[in-house]
Amino acid sequence: MTASFRISRRAALAALAGTAAGGTALAATATGTTRAGAAACSPLPGNLPSPGSLPSIPELPDPFTTYEGTRLASPDEWACRRAQLSELIQNYEYGHLPAGSATGSRNGSTLTVNARGLVGSASFTATVRLPSGSGPFPALILLNGLAASATSRGYAEVTINPNAIAADGGPKTGAFWQANGTAGVDTGGLMAWAWGVHRTLDAIEAAVPEIDATKVGVSGYSRYGKAALVAGAFDERIALTVPGSSGTAGMGNYRFFYSNDREDIDDIVLGAPYWVTPEMVGFAGQPTRLPIDQHSVAALVAPRPLLTTNGTEGSDIRTNPQGIAATHRAARMVYTYLGAEDRIGIAYRPGGHQLDINDYNAIMDFADWHLRGRQPTRDFNQIPYPEDPAAIPWTIPG
Template sequence: MASSIAPGCAPPSPDPLVHQRARHRRGLRFALVALASIALASALALSTRFSAEAQVQARSEWDGADCAVAIPGSWASSSLLPDPFTKLDGTRITTRDQWECRRSEIKELAERTIYGDKPQPDSVTGTVTSSRITVNVSDNGRSTGFSASVQLPSGSGPFPAVIVYGGFGADTQTILASGAAVINYDPGAVGAEGTPRNNKQGAFYTLYGATSSTGVLMAQAWGVSRIIDVIEQSGGSILNSSTGVTGCSRYGKGAFVAGAFDQRIDLTMPIESGSGGVGAMRSIAQESGSQPLSSAYGEQPWLGDAFSAYTGNPAGLPVDTHEIVGMIAPRGLFIMDNPHVEWLGARSGAVAALGGAEVYKALGAGSNLSYHSNVADGTHCATRSEWRTPLQQSINAFLKGSGTPPGVITMHPSKSANLSQWRNWTTPTLGSADPGSTTTPAETTSPAETTSPPPTGSGCTARVEVASSWNGGWQGNVHVTAGSAAISGWRLTWTWPGGQRITSSWNATVTSSGATVTADDVGWNGSIASGQTQNAWGFIASGTSTTPTVTCTVT
């Protein structure tokens, strides 16, 4: 790792094999996390109907454990982000229920090519007290153990808890003040850094061997899951089953993997995770100054041994991190990035966030993902005032079941991303799989569609919506509505009233002449059904936020 970054930082064909991962599935429980109506306008455009209903979240480590996943012996190479909605057999999913097994395909591919396998042990026992959690694990005749300290907030429990990797993560004082406990997890006790790949150390490797091909990030995520096992067995007198995870830098990588591979984690909060973390790997390879994939692979045995085949060829990966983001959906996810340290690849983090947000949208849970890199302080792993409020909102919404999540994507102008440059796929409207349902897919799950009244007659209308603002700048989302006939393309024009200027945009071709703005669709987002509204594109602008009158022309 580059020495300019502080210690503990991140970034300085065979025959097809059929995987039938019908692992022991722990008793399924479902928790209804009541979410109030989420009307917060954002680049994620939450479906109104979904937000008014209770969100059903899985309470098993992996709900798709019974899905039969057939991994092919080879796959096509592409410089674009893979389509998260197309199954390995080439068909696209059309319902929410189908996402479960599609997510399992992504999981198997990610384990095989990026992280290594995450096994289920035979036995997990332990204790929870007000100050410590002990974990004892047995598998295949071997045993190991580790522990984590606990810090409780004021008040009476049981409390939700946030597992903090290595003491570096989201601001622990804000977590405690929000009424959640802090579990201080030493990931090195489970998957140690500073060891060679052929002699890995820690509790995980005590069970599965020092030469295991599973990387340290997945080993540490396995440890998080074992902590959750013990919490669930404890009876809930001190800690309840609502759990979050966070970490910064190398620990941000770990928190990201932990949240993706355990569906019991209600809120995942990776910070400045860089290469090998949230950042899209195809984008990392092209983002100047970011830690190269080969460096992230070689610095520590973070990634699985199999990733060595892709460090110089990320286009050959069958998955990318936008799909790992999607694996977390519809659970809470708050990604925080640092745009001031090039090594951390914040633009690639934004690419992955935007790509993964499409999965959240398709599931009708758009506001459950937030991304924030628009911070002033460039100090690595600093506690930032810009993140305090969305952190509190996320804890309240996903761990305490009150209020609404922040639901915004706020990119720093110097590290904004344009998803249209990275995909050739569209986001489907995932309908209900219930054959007796009388609700149309558009009513239940289309996060790109809102209830804006359609224009009279044919043609289209559009409006600018302020998603968020800050001193000297703001983020706008642009919604386009088709009239009585479907449209296949649009052009928008407006005039700024007070010196505003677009500094970056995504999902539109934008030109400016003085105060006049012209924006055209980019192909995939030009088609809008009759009477429907689409959150078509977004931008970052300087100046005071405003909602100018927009003229829409069908092209």
């Protein structure tokens, strides 16, 4: 990406962020600033190095060391580092998140999301299901369905069709592209789907008073689990993030695998390049040159609640469940640093690549804990894999 393009894109993001009601709180991170009240960061270089010129980092990159090479001295400095990670992740992995806004209108169970983006507007629909009783209710935005209905546990469900937001393939069709255009946009499909989640939350705030918009989570499975993680990482309004069996580009990191049956970086950048930014293809065959990894993405969710679900057998081996354990452990160190260790959890289950009742129960129990204050009876840090010292040789500062 050229320096002139990056500067003009940042200006567009900042301008739209300043005028878009309900836009994401993170939209200004591309300019090197953070949410109101946080300290400003040293801007990253206007033209970040190309993938081939980056150094090889065999371990998961230390989230506590800044781009300049300085180690954090206190949690107060996390906002600066977080802003750097946000821009690095957007530049090298998912592409940039355009700011936006949306209004909504509801007719029965159909919520129409009228979204505004960088160049125009577009609409898509979501399906709303409410539990019995009187609200406002906590809710889950679902990129695909759960094994049972969340309404039976007192949660509203808002189900969206990711492909109506951005087609899962090469053609750039769907509401995201209609609203943001295609010329010069480096955004990949996972970030486009995340943008759709954010616009859905805008519409909920505007048109569904039965939902408590301060207690809305996002859940997705497989490729939509990847998108759920991205959605939670890049909008601080999301109160709970649940990536399920998300694999590489989700909670599965790019560096550490423990089986030959795996989805690795080449599967992403060569098999599904439309999920990520074009810059990402430069890391094909050399993932250790990435200055970030998936624990960096999970760290953007901190200190908000984050739950990872995954199988340990069969077809879910391809999602790298043991590598996901390394991602979780590394991200948990950031949560610990911020005094929020209990807000990150992981729930393994037997079985393959599927969403089953074990996932459902874990999601609802974790949601009850963090959105309703109901103490769980289970331990959300049970990991059936040993630690790998090579993955995390660094420590928590102080």
